[in-house]
Amino acid sequence: MIGLDGVHTAGFPQAVLDGEQRIAADTALSTRTAIDTEASTVRRTADAYQGTSTSAPANALTALASVRKAVLGSALLDRRTGKLLAAGGKTVPLAGVDVARTASGHGAIPPRLVTSGGTRQLLYFAKVTLPAQDDPDQDQAPSRPARQWLLVLCEALPAPTAYGDGRTAEVLDARGTALATTIHGTASPAAADRSLPAAAARAAHGAGSDTDASGGLLGAATGSRRTVAGWAQVASATGPGDTDDLGLVVLTSRAVPATTTASDYSRFALDAAGALAGVGLLLGLALYLSVQRPLLRLYLSAGRLARGVTGGAPTAWAELSRPVPVHSFGELARIGRALDSLRRQLLGESGPQEFPARRGPGYRALAVAGVVMVACWSVPMIFLLNRADTATAVPAPVLADQQTRTEIATNRIRQSLDQSYTDLSDAAASLAGRSRAAQSEVLRKSLADHKQYRSLYLLDRSGDITLRVGDAPLRTLVHVPRGGGITTVNTSGRIPAIAAYAQVRAGKGKAPAAGTVLFGEIDVKVLNSILSRPKLGSVWVTDRDEKVLAASVGYRAFQSLPDSDLTRLARTTQGAPGTAGTATSAVQLTSSGPSVDAAAPLAQSGPTAGLGWHVVTAEPAAALRIPALQAEQRTMLAGILALAVSAACLGWLHVVVIRPLRAVAVLVERLAGGDRRTVLHPVNHDEIGSVTRSLELVRQTLAERDRTARSGHVAGPSRSLRVNTLQR
Structure with a gap:
């Protein structure tokens, strides 16, 4: 009963502030993933560069930087002396970068945040090693050491994606300066509280620089609306990462209406x-x-x-x-x-x-x-006292936050699938015109570099596997599709098989070979790990028939969603035929109480176009800090405890x-x-x-x-x- 005395409503439920904090944490995770992925891609490009002992630095830089569309400027430096060997695009701000010291370590070089032209940009580093150069005057082994270069790419800081009407997402540096800002829809004047970035930077500094700490903030009030903000560090909590030393903080904010009715349960x-x-x-x-x-x-x-x-x-x-x-x-x-x-x-x-x-x-x-x-x-x-009204117990901002987080989870799945297709396309391009032994070596290296694949294999025009590396394929659907994209290769079994596929050309500059397709089966555990987020509840990825392909909780492959209301909610996201569909959310009444559910479709463009997949989430409202539900829970708990103790x-x-x-x-x-x-x-x-x-x-x-x-x-x-x- 003492715990029930602490339940009260003042302004708005604590669940609204908690939801904004988790949205900021999800946005920071997406930003961290984007930076980590770009850094890994730059390193893999440098490792895969097949230069010779006579390759010119300018040609090498063109080959290394041309594949990156987001590059603003590039430079190739000598790792020993720091001498600039070649440059392209805008001038790379290398002031204050000790090349020899930066490249002296054995591990990967993390990105750095620099200032160029009054804007903050990211520098990505990768080591490039070329074969030793032979001395034509000597018949012995190579007399000159291998050339060691340092590739530096300058790119803009990835802008955060803002979801939810009126929400602002910002990336801040350690001093609270906004480096990138995104506004979804029209931001409310109450959300323009410029004291929040400094407060978020101070809170992040107090939490330490190498954690993924997050928190919530209250901003200024304008009329009946007040700004609710969340902050989260762009750093890894599982170990050293590429973003740990950047000191970046994500701040999201949104103006929400204040609760007009206050509830106090102390007298009760x-x-x-x-x-x-x-x-x-x-x-x-x-x-x-x-x-x-x-x-x-x-x-x-x-x-x-x-x-x-x-x-x-x-x-x-x-x-x-x-x-x-x-x-x-x-x-x-x-x-x-x-x-x-x-x-x-x-x-x-x-x-x-x-x-x-x-x-x-x-x-x-x-x-x-x-x-x-x-x-x-x-x-x-x-059974009787302090019973919450299911229809009104969950505030509208809490329901909107669940939908927003579902959209962010959908975007993470889409990014993961898009990256899997991009990696597979790069591997397919490197197979062109090579011998079977060389192709096998390329596939083995691709499998080792990209942990999301469980199996890589080539199909001929009849659908037979001509070359395979990794685990035994799970495919049961024998088809040789055209083009490239993402698809499923089985419809039953113990494990759903999702695969990326791309055409393999007969040789460099030639058209794709007829019926030669590279398939990469994606480990479903990778998708399952992406879906799991704190206080998001149960998350499922379903196909166009609402059959489960991946989930954050235990499931049986290709089973239906556990509740018919979730199935109906997923179908409402499809929209008109040929459209991308829109995310939706609702409060559903289940046997264990009200549940805050949301669903969002994957995009109808890119490798996932035409799949008709959905991401569905369900969070028990009892897990959220909503005063009416907290009062109901604690009242019921008091009754159960009294009955049990007596x-x-x-x-x-x-x-x-x-x-x-x-x-x-x-x-x-x-x-x-x-x-x-x-x-x-x-x-x-x-x-x-x-x-x-x-x-x-x-x-x-x-x-x-x-x-x-x-x-x-x-x-x-x-x-x-x-x-x-x-x-x-």
């Missing part, structure tokens, strides 16, 4: 806690009056009987002459009546007494009544008190009915065990008297009691 929490305390006091008082106090009186009475049968005549008369108080309810009443009957038998006033088999309600009924008392408090808490405590009472009392009641009634042979063993080391020990002494005394009576003699303790009585 206080009233509910007081009611529960009252129920507990009543139940405790009932247990004290009906169980504890009568049990203590019975404990004292049993002790008196034990002293009466073990002491002398005066003591016996004093202890046995006092009646045993009999409680009016439960097992203690049965034990009290039987114990008083034993007292009279010890005095010789009566013989064995039979007790009725049918008895009234016992203490088990009291325990059940106690649970019912607490249930009267718990059941309304679980059942556990009363169950413990049944085990340690009620059940032993029932066993003792049965034994003492048998003893009072004439059973002198059943030995009473004390099991518990408490008042009930002490009563059992006293009853065992009484049983032994009665058994001895019965044996004496059967032998024709009068029992000692009973005769003494009668003589004393006559004398008195």
Whole structure:
């Protein structure tokens, strides 16, 4: 109930600020991926360059830089001396770059952020090594060392992609200066809070420079709207990365309407806690009056009987002459009546007494009544009070954030598939005019360089595999497509097979060979790892028939989406025939509560054109910090805990008190009915065990008297009691 007291609404739900923070983190991840991919591509291009010992630097630079469309300027330097050997495009800002020191390491050289013409740009580095140059005047091995160059490419900082109407996405440097800005739609005046970049830079600096930390910020308010911002560092959290030393921060912001109605659950929490305390006091008082106090009186009475049968005549008369108080309810009443009957038998006033088999309600009924008392408090808490309205509980900004994050996830999948196709196209181009052994070597190197592929193979015009490297293909569809793109190569099986394909030319400058296609089956685990993001919920990639191809959670290949509402939501993104479709979102009611769902289509251009695939997400609304849902959860939790704790405590009472009392009641009634042979063993080391020990002494005394009576003699303790009585 203390936790429920902390739920309140002030301005807008915390889920809105959390959503903006995660959007910033997703955007930073996309920016980091773009920079890492470009850096890796530049290095692979340099490694794949097939220069000779006589290659001119200018020709080499043209071959290395011409394939990169985003290059603003390029330079080729001598790694030992730093001398500029060739340059192209705009002047590369190399001031402050120690070439010899930069290229001295054995690992990859990370990109650097530099200033050129008043703008901030990125420098990408790659080492180029050419074969040693032979000396024509000597017949020995090469006399001159291999030429070692440093390729430097200058490119613009990738602009972040902004999703959601009115959202602004910025890339900041360590000082909070905006390096690239993107606005989706029209930004609200409230979102133009220029204090946010500096605040985001300070927060990122406090979190450290080599983490992917993120956070949320509140900006200025304009009228009924207030700016909500999120920041995230463009750095890797899994180890050293290319973006760790850049100090870049992504800031996203959007003006959202403030909540007009405020909710405070402190009064409800206080009233509910007081009611529960009252129920507990009543139940405790009932247990004290009906169980504890009568049990203590019975404990004292049993002790008196034990002293009466073990002491002398005066003591016996004093202890046995006092009646045993009999409680009016439960097992203690049965034990009290039987114990008083034993007292009279010890005095010789009566013989064995039979007790009725049918008895009234016992203490088990009291325990059940106690649970019912607490249930009267718990059941309304679980099922009735603070129930959130599914239709209005999830604020519109939270629903929009889920759709935005789904679009970002779709863009990541699209970028991954596009990059897989680009890499495969480069490998297909390098196969032109080569021998089978050389092609096999190229495919092995491509498989080693591109971890997203599980298998690479060539198909001839009949669909037969003529060359393969990697794992056994999963394909079951035998077809030789034209052109290039992304496709699926099976429709059933344990693992979905998604593949990129490209045509292979017969030779350099020639048309593609008829029916010769390079396929690269993409490891579905790569796509699954891209989909998993914090607080995005379950994510699925489906084909045009809404069959699952990849997911962030466990799934069966080609299964339908787990809910029919998700299937309908995915179909609404298709739009009119031939269009790209639009993302959509909705709050769906499931068996476990409301769910915030969204779906977005892949683009209808590029390698994924015409696939008709979708990305579908579903996040339980209970996982979001929405006050109405938090109040419902904590109210239900309080009711469940109260019911569980009361059942556990009363169950413990049944085990340690009620059940032993029932066993003792049965034994003492048998003893009072004439059973002198059943030995009473004390099991518990408490008042009930002490009563059992006293009853065992009484049983032994009665058994001895019965044996004496059967032998024709009068029992000692009973005769003494009668003589004393006559004398008195």
